Amino acid sequence: MNESDAHKRYEFKRRLEELRSKKGRGTELISLYIPHDKQISDVVAQLRDEHGQAANIKSKLTRTNVQSALESLMARLRYIPKAPQSGIVLFTGAVDVGSNKTDLQSYTVEPPEPLVSYKYHCDSAFYLDTLEDMLTDKMTYGLLVLDRREATVGLLKGKRIEAMDHMTSSVPGKQRKGGQSAHRFQQLRLIAIHDFYKRIGDAASKIFLSVDHKNLEAILIGGPSPTKEEFLDGEFLHHELQKKILGLFDTSYTDESGLSELVDNASDALSDLDVVKEKNYIDRFLKELVSDSGLAAYGEDEVRKNLQLGSVEVLLMSEELRRERFDTQCTQCNDVSAVTVIRQPGEESPELAPCKKCGAMVKATDSVDVVDELSSLADQMSTQIEFISTDFEEGAQLMNAFGGIAAVLRYKTGFK
Secondary structure (H helix, E strand, O other), rough: OOOHHHHHHHHHHHHHHHHOOOOOOOOOOEEEEOOOOOOHHHHHHHHHHHHHHHHOOOOHHHHHHHHHHHHHHHHHHHOOOOOOOOOOEEEEEEEEEEEEEEEEEEEEEEOOOOOOOEEEEOOOOOOHHHHOOOOOOEEEEEEEEOOOEEEEEEEEEOEEEEEEEEEEEEOOOOOOOOOOOHHHHHHHHHHHHHHHHHHHHHHHHHHHHOOOHEEEEEEEEEOOOOHHHHHOOOOOOHHHHHEEEEEEEOOOOHHHHHHHHHHHHOOOOOOOOOHHHHHHHHHHHHHHHHHHOOOOEOHHOOOOOOOHHEEEEEEEOOOOOOEEEEEEEOOOOOOOEEEEEEOOOOOOOOOOOOOOOOOOOOEEEEEHHHHHHHHHHHOOOOEEEEOOOOHHHHHHHHHHOOOEEEEEEEOOOOOO
C-alpha cells in the first residue's frame, strides 16, 4: 500500500467514524447505495414513492424529517446523471444535535471498492456495514504451530492474527513404564503421535476450508524439528490445502504466542504483506530508540520540529490517531497560542483550556487535523509517510506508548 492509498484509507476510516457517531430519532436517517450500473431515474422513482408513503407516518415531526431527507436526496441526484465507476453512497437525515434539536445533514461517500448491489435503508443510524467491510483485508493466511505436546491453529487476516483452536496431546513421554517392552512402548508412542497429527490436520483443515478459497493465500506451518517436517510429510491436511503450504518455519512456541512468532519468522516469505512492512518500520524505530543513536523521535511536538527541519526520513503515524490542532487567541490579553486536543467522532466543538497567561477564555481562530498537518510537512520535505495499524502488537505499542506519532531521522538533531 503506497502513501496515497494509506492516507485515503485513513481518511475513509475517519469518515466512517464520523458517520457512525450520527444518531437520529426513529427511522429518520436514510442511507442510499447506488452502484455504477443502477439507473438514477429508477432511484429517483423509488424515492418519490417513498416520499408518498412517508405521508402516512403518524408523527408530524418524523413525517416532516423523513420527507425533507427524501427531498434533499432527490435534489442532489439531479446533479448525478450517472454513478461513478465504483458507485456512490448518499447519507441524509435529521441528526440529533442535542438540546432536543435536530439538524438535516447530508454526506456523500465514493467507496474504495465497487458497490455490488443497490440498497435503500432507513433507520436511527446510517447503514455502514457495506463500507466497513471494505476496510477489512480480504486476504487470509492459514497459521499452524505444533509439536508433539500441543498445537495451535490460527488465521492472519490482513494485519490481525486470530487464534482459532488449541489442542493438547496424550502422547506419552520417551520414558516407558515398567512391564512394557521397549518395542511395544515405541509402537504405542508412534500410534499416539500419528493420531495427534491426524487430529491436528482435521481441525486445521476444517478452519482453513471455511475461508473463501480465493481469499486463502497460503498456509504457514511452524514448530520445532522434526515435528513440522513429520506433519508435512504425512500429508495430514486436506489435499486441496497441501498445495497452499508456503513453507515450514522454526518456532520456539506452539501456543497462541507461537502464531505471532510464526509470522515474524516467515517475514522474508511474507515481505510484500503490509503487516510485515509495518512491523519492520516499528522494529527499526525501536532499535534506533534503544541504541541511543539520536535517530528516533516520538511525540507530536518533537516530531513536528524535526519535520520542519527536514530531518525526518520516515514518519510513522497510527491509523487510530484522532487529534486536531487549534490556533487560539485569548479573549482578554490577546495572547496567541496553539493547542492539540483529542477529537471524538462527531464532536462539534471541543472544550479548550483557558489562557496560560491570564486564565481567561480562549477562542479558536483556525484548526487543522494533526495527521493532515504532519503529512503536509512530510510531503514538503520528501519524507516517507507510513500509517501503522493497531491490529498487531507493535502497532498498538506505537499508539499506546508513543502517542501514535514517531519518526526515524536522517540525522541527529537533539530536539526533545
